[in-house]
Structures are given as structure tokens and as C-alpha cells.
Amino acid sequence: xxxxxxxxxxxxxxxxxxxxxxxxxxxxxxxxxxxxxxxxxxxxxxxxxxxxxxxxxxxxxxxxxxxxxxxxxxxxxxxxxxxxxxxxxxxxxxxxxxxxxxxxxxxxxxxxxxxxxxxxxxxxxxx
Amino acid sequence: xxxxxxxxxxxxxxxxxxxxxxxxxxxxxxxxxxxxxxxxxxxxxxxxxxxxxxxxxxxxxxxxxxxxxxxxxxxxxxxxxxxxxxxxxxxxxxxxxxxxxxxxxxxxxxxxxxxxxxxxxxxxxxxxxxxxxxxxxxxxxxxxxxxxxxxxxxxxxxxxxxxxxxxxxxxxxxxxxxxxxxxxxxxxxxxxxxxxxxxxxxxxxxxxxxxxxxxxxxxxxxxxxxxxxxxxxxxxxxxxxxxxxxxxxxxxxxxxxxxxxxxxxxxxxxxxxxxxxxxxxxxxxxxxxxxxxxxxxxxxxxxxxxxxxxxxxxxxxxxxxxxxxxxxxxxxxxxxxxxxxxxxxxxxxxxxxxxxxxxxxxxxxxxxxxxxxxxxxxxxxxxxxxxxxxxxxxxxxxxxxxxxxxxxxxxxxxxxxxxxxxxxxxxxxxxxxxxxxxxxxxxxxxx
Numbered sequence: 200x201x202x203x204x205x206x207x208x209x210x211x212x213x214x215x216x217x218x219x220x221x222x223x224x225x226x227x228x229x230x231x232x233x234x235x236x237x238x239x240x241x242x243x244x245x246x247x248x249x250x251x252x253x254x255x256x257x258x259x260x261x262x263x264x265x266x267x268x269x270x271x272x273x274x275x276x277x278x279x280x281x282x283x284x285x286x287x288x289x290x291x292x293x294x295x296x297x298x299x300x301x302x303x304x305x306x307x308x309x310x311x312x313x314x315x316x317x318x319x320x321x322x323x324x325x326x
Numbered sequence: 327x328x329x330x331x332x333x334x335x336x337x338x339x340x341x342x343x344x345x346x347x348x349x350x351x352x353x354x355x356x357x358x359x360x361x362x363x364x365x366x367x368x369x370x371x372x373x374x375x376x377x378x379x380x381x382x383x384x385x386x387x388x389x390x391x392x393x394x395x396x397x398x399x400x401x402x403x404x405x406x407x408x409x410x411x412x413x414x415x416x417x418x419x420x421x422x423x424x425x426x427x428x429x430x431x432x433x434x435x436x437x438x439x440x441x442x443x444x445x446x447x448x449x450x451x452x453x454x455x456x457x458x459x460x461x462x463x464x465x466x467x468x469x470x471x472x473x474x475x476x477x478x479x480x481x482x483x484x485x486x487x488x489x490x491x492x493x494x495x496x497x498x499x500x501x502x503x504x505x506x507x508x509x510x511x512x513x514x515x516x517x518x519x520x521x522x523x524x525x526x527x528x529x530x531x532x533x534x535x536x537x538x539x540x541x542x543x544x545x546x547x548x549x550x551x552x553x554x555x556x557x558x559x560x561x562x563x564x565x566x567x568x569x570x571x572x573x574x575x576x577x578x579x580x581x582x583x584x585x586x587x588x589x590x591x592x593x594x595x596x597x598x599x600x601x602x603x604x605x606x607x608x609x610x611x612x613x614x615x616x617x618x619x620x621x622x623x624x625x626x627x628x629x630x631x632x633x634x635x636x637x638x639x640x641x642x643x644x645x646x647x648x649x650x651x652x653x654x655x656x657x658x659x660x661x662x663x664x665x666x667x668x669x670x671x672x673x674x675x676x677x678x679x680x681x682x683x684x685x686x687x688x689x690x691x692x693x694x695x696x697x698x699x700x701x702x703x704x705x706x707x708x709x710x711x712x713x714x715x716x717x718x719x720x721x722x723x724x725x726x727x728x729x730x731x732x733x734x735x736x737x738x739x740x741x742x743x744x745x746x747x748x749x750x751x752x753x754x755x756x757x758x759x760x761x762x763x764x765x766x767x768x769x770x771x772x773x
Contacts, residue, residue: 239615239640244475257649259640264649 202227202320203294207270207313210322211252214294215270215310218301222271222310225298226258226289229323234260237289242278243300249273251309256299258289271309273302391731392761394691396712396752397542398459398486399603400592402570402680403755404668408594411667412660426636433634436622436659439666446569446669447586448577449608453619455662456605456655459589460489463536463566464496465618465652466585466607470534470562472616472651477502478532480561482519484509484541487741489566493536496654505532509541511744517545517705517714524555534562534585539578540571543750544688544712545705553582569593569606570684571710573677585609594668595661604661615641618652680755684711687753691762700769704748712752714738717769720747727768734765 202208206216212230215222231237241257249255249269256267278300282288289297304310314322332340337349346352353361371379393401411417416431426433436454443452456462467479479497481490483506494504508523510516519537528535535556539547553563562584569588572578578586590604591597609617615638623637643650672680688711695701701717703709717723720737727734735751742748753762 241615264640264646266649 202316204316207310207315208319208322209252209268209270209313211268211270212323213268213270215313217304217307217310220304220307221276221301222273222304223298223301224270226267226293227319227323228293231290231293231297234258234263234265236261237286240282240286240289240299242282243275245275245278247275248305249275249302251306251312258286267299269302270313271302271307272305274305275300276303277301388728390728390733392764393733394735394751394753394757394761394765395733396754397736397750398488398589399597400570400752400754401597401756402592404594404596405671407671408664408667412664417660417663427634430634432659433622433636435663435666436620436657437624437634438670439662440622442666442669443588443606443608446572446577447567447583447588447606447608448579449583449586450579450611451614451617451621452606452608453617453657454622455590455657455659456587456607456619457658458591458601458603458605459566459587460486460492460605461496461655462587462589462605462607463489463564464493465605465655466564466587467493467534467536468496468500468502469585469609469613469616469618469651470564471500471502473562473613474533474560476531476533476561478505479503479534479536480505480507480524480528480532481536482507482509482538482541482547483511484517484519484543484545484547485536485538485566486542489538502533507535511705511742515705516707517541517543518547518707519552521548521551521555524552525558528556528559528561530559532559532561534564536564536566538566539575540568540710540712543705543714544709544752545707546575546710549576549578549583550581557582568710570677570681573674573681574685575710579608584613590661590665593665594671595664602658602661604658604665606665614638616651617641618650618655620657681711683755684753684757687711687755687757687762688713690759691751691753691757691765694762694766695769698766698770700766701749704745711754712750714745715749715751716747717749718747720749723769724749727765730768732765732768734769 206214208214212227213224214227215224237258237260239259243255250272251269253269254266255269258265258267279298440452471477479502481493481504497504505527507527508520510518510520537547537552539549541547556563563582564585565578565583567578567588569590570592586608588606590606595604621638622634625633625635627633639645641651643653692703692713701715704714704716724734724737735749738745738748738750
């Protein structure tokens with residue numbers, strides 16, 4: 200499994216990729232593999248605000264329902280509308296086309312508390 | 327169903343297996359001070375004595391010879407086939423089975439029920455049923471809160487008072503505020519929800535507007551305008567409807583209802599003190615993830631045969647836990663089966679005839695009482711099969727008629743202090759011309 204090194208990872212298996220002062224958020228390959236076939240994603244509303252590590256949505260697979268936890272604080276500026284009709288994108292391309300939402304970061308320094316790719320690889324290697 | 331009580335030997339074996347001395351040891355965690363030591367119940371009776379006692383109690387029932395009582399529960403014709411279907415041992419459970427997919431017949435009956443509710447309401451998806459119309463309505467309001475992210479619901483004063491109380495109870499836990507929208511109950515008023523008040527009170531912090539159709543006073547609300555007023559504020563339109571009326575009135579799905587609930591008792595379920603009743607609930611497919619309760623879906627098995635499953639269970643409490651669409655609902659499978667058997671037996675024609683006959687008798691009732699100068703319609707808006715009538719000394723005359731075996735509807739004043747001397751009377755397809763004659767004679771004599 201290759202982990203992109205252009206982003207940070209949370210211990211709850213979300214990634215966040217900095218982009219022009221915003222952060223794009225998604226679930227990691229490890230997480231979607233654990234969940235199995237994803238059938239539904241409850242996306243946050245545009246304009247919604249959340250704080251780091253708060254629950255901001257729900258992802259439902261054929262075998263489980265899991266909360267999504269925000270890897271950073273911010274305001275939602277875009278959501279991946281395509282997931283409403285094609286949630287399986289999260290399985291097929293979790294690190295790119297399967298992104299969930301984009302937030303304007305409230306405190307960019309929060310990302311320092313997240314893991315870089317090698318540390319996250321170590322975390323999932325031990326799970 | 328067979329009932330095999332445990333023998334003493336069974337109990338000893340079970341206690342040994344779990345390693346305790348006596349049944350009392352199982353309650354050791356409960357402090358002595360809070361244990362019940364004495365129960366104030368009568369001594370045991372033989373089967374014969376129990377039968378005699380139950381007969382004695384049943385003898386105290388006062389069953390009116392003539393009844394015009396409705397107010398949410400209606401005496402309607404129930405074809406014999408309904409009891410025949412409901413009485414079949416294969417269906418004799420109030421719940422969906424714990425291994426639902428092995429009970430294809432039960433699931434199919436629920437699927438048929440959902441299909442019938444969809445057709446009646448003109449909505450896209452219907453749940454497998456709820457306790458009753460009141461709890462379904464309350465669940466509908468909470469569903470609207472989840473869908474809109476708002477925490478305030480507006481309910482018309484012309485919605486059944488008991489439904490409003492259940493709604494308030496359901497809203498008190500999650501901290502949802504309930505705002506009452508006034509209805510025009512003035513002298514020579516329409517009896518309708520005040521549309522101007524709706525526009526004033528339903529703002530952008532209100533999740534939904536709850537309206538009943540026909541409303542508690544039996545009159546027909548301007549549903550399309552009410553829907554528009556709710557939607558203009560970004561609120562949803564939650565409607566509590568009479569399923570029999572839908573044989574004649576426009577389907578709620580066509581006038582902009584977002585969540586439709588109904589009391590299904592009229593559909594083949596007899597009247598009994600306290601129920602059981604049946605909640606119907608339907609919504610649009612794009613909100614199905616927030617629809618509470620069980621849902622049966624049709625699919626195909628590996629061999630391509632049609633089969634039924636419980637579907638979208640991730641909404642439910644056994645999977646979603648505290649985030650479930652509801653943790654306090656269950657279905658009424660046996661009552662839903664009765665409704666399915668009823669609707670299948672009477673068909674669209676039969677339901678239309680029942681609705682038509684009910685409305686015709688209501689007009690006959692009003693004409694009879696008005697012509698005799700006994701009572702007059704309290705409200706001006708068009709009515710369906712229930713009507714609020716004004717007459718002097720309503721309470722006393724109602725009580726006097728009960729003694730004669732005539733139940734002259736409901737005295738409205740205890741629930742609506744602003745409506746003294748008002749009776750709410752319902753007619754159905756079972757209301758005969760003779761019933762109306764007897765009521766008129768009784769009310770006329772009592773005046």
C-alpha cells in the first residue's frame with residue numbers, strides 16, 4: 200500500500216491534504232479496506248463548522264457504520280457531490296477521487312499534531 | 327403456541343449450571359431495603375373462577391347502541407376475511423422475527439403493507455409501521471429536525487390534542503421546542519389553521535409544520551398553501567392524514583407533503599379501549615436514511631427468485647446505537663397485517679365507497695339537526711366525515727344521551743376551553759339513517 204506523502208493522517212484513519220490554505224479530507228485506504236464496500240456517505244453541509252477530532256459525518260458499508268472524525272478544525276467549503284450517487288469511489292480511489300470534503304482551516308498549526316505518512320504506515324502496520 | 331413451564335428439576339439443573347444456590351441468589355446485587363417483600367395482589371384463582379371474574383368485568387362495559395364518537399378512532403366495517411388472515415398462526419406475532427429472512431411470508435406481508443401505504447399517500451417510501459398515528463407524527467417531526475438541522479417544530483392547534491401532547495413528549499427529550507400555530511376557532515370561524523400565522527411563525531429556524539387533514543374538527547385544510555408556506559421558510563411539511571379520506575382526497579405526495587403520517591386504525595382494526603392502533607409513515611426516497619423504523623425491501627436470491635429482506639438497517643438502533651433514526655420505535659406487524667388484509671379485501675372501489683358513504687351521512691346528520699333547529703355547524707370550511715356542532719348545554723345533553731345508549735360524539739370544551747357548547751360528531755359507512763334519527767330525537771327531547 201502506497202501512502203501519499205503530500206498530506207497528514209489521523210489516528211482515526213482520515214487524511215487531510217493542505218491546498219491553498221484549505222484542507223481536503225478523506226478516508227485512508229486502510230480504513231476503506233477495513234470497512235468493506237461503502238454504500239452510503241452522510242456528507243456534512245456546506246458552511247458547517249467543526250473542531251478537530253469531532254464527528255462530522257457517517258460512512259456506511261455493507262458490514263458497519265462508522266463516524267467520520269475531522270482531522271482539523273474548520274468550515275466546510277465543498278463536499279464531494281459525486282459520493283451521493285457513487286459512494287464506491289471511496290473504495291476504488293480513497294486517496295484522490297474518493298475525497299469527502301474540503302474545509303477552510305481554522306488553525307493550520309493543528310496539522311502538526313497529525314501523523315506523517317511513515318508514522319501512519321507504522322500505526323496501521325501494528326493494527 | 328405451546329407453553330411448557332419449568333419443572334423443579336429444570337430449575338435445579340439451571341442453578342447448578344450457573345453455580346448459584348437459589349433463585350434468590352440471582353438478586354443478591356439488589357439491596358434488601360429496595361426489594362419487594364410483599365405484593366398486594368389477590369389470592370390465586372382456578373381457571374373457572376378467572377373466567378367468571380372476567381365475565382363479570384366484561385359485563386360492566388357500556389357499549390352504546392348508537393355512536394357518533396370519532397375524534398381519531400372510527401367504527402368501520404371490517405370484512406370477515408381480515409380476522410381470518412390475522413388469526414393465522416403463521417402471522418401470530420406482533421413483531422418482525424429476529425431472523426427475519428427465514429420468515430418470507432411475514433416480510434412479504436409487510437412489503438405489501440408498505441406498497442399500499444405508498445399508493446395511498448402518493449409518497450416514495452413507507453416504513454413497516456409504528457405504534458400509532460400520534461407517535462408516527464412525533465417521529466416525523468423529529469425526522470424533520472434531523473433533515474433540516476433545526477430544533478423547533480410548529481404544530482397547528484387544529485391537530486388532535488392527544489397527538490400534540492405526544493409530540494411535546496417526544497420533543498422534550500432532544501430539546502426541540504414546539505410552537506403552536508393558532509386556528510380560526512372564532513365565532514363563525516373557518517375552523518382552519520391560520521395561514522397568516524403560519525407565515526409569521528414558521529421562520530428559518532423551524533424544522534417543520536405539522537398539520538392534520540381533515541383536521542381535528544373535521545374540516546379540510548388548504549394543504550397546498552400550507553405546504554408552500556412551510557417550504558418558503560425552508561421547513562418541511564409533515565401531515566397527519568386519515569387513510570380512508572385518501573380514497574377521495576388528493577394524495578399528500580401531490581400537494582407537497584414531505585413526511586406523511588396516519589392513524590391506521592380505520593383500516594380493519596376494531597375499536598378497543600386503549601388500542602392497539604397502527605402508525606403509518608411515508609416519505610420521499612431522498613430522505614429514507616432518516617426514516618425511523620423497519621423497512622422491508624424486495625430483491626432476488628442467488629437463483630433469481632423474488633425474495634424479501636429487512637433493508638437499510640444501518641438506520642436502526644441495533645446497528646447505529648444512539649445515532650439511530652429512532653431508539654423508541656417498533657412496528658405493529660399484526661395491525662399492519664390487518665390493514666393489508668382490509669385494503670386488499672375492499673380494494674380502491676370499496677375504500678372509495680366507505681369514504682363516500684361516510685361523508686354523505688355526515689351531510690345527512692348536519693341537515694337533520696340544522697333543519698330541526700337542534701344544532702348548527704360551528705365552522706364554515708368544507709368538512710369530511712366529522713363535524714363540530716354548536717348546541718346549548720352540550721355537556722349536559724351529551725351526558726343525558728349516554729344514559730339512553732346514545733354516544734353523541736365528543737364534548738370539545740375540556741380540550742378547547744374557547745369552544746363551549748360544541749360537540750364533535752363522526753359518521754362512517756356504518757352510520758345508519760336510523761342512528762341519525764335516534765340522535766336527533768334524543769337531542770331534541772333533551773333540549
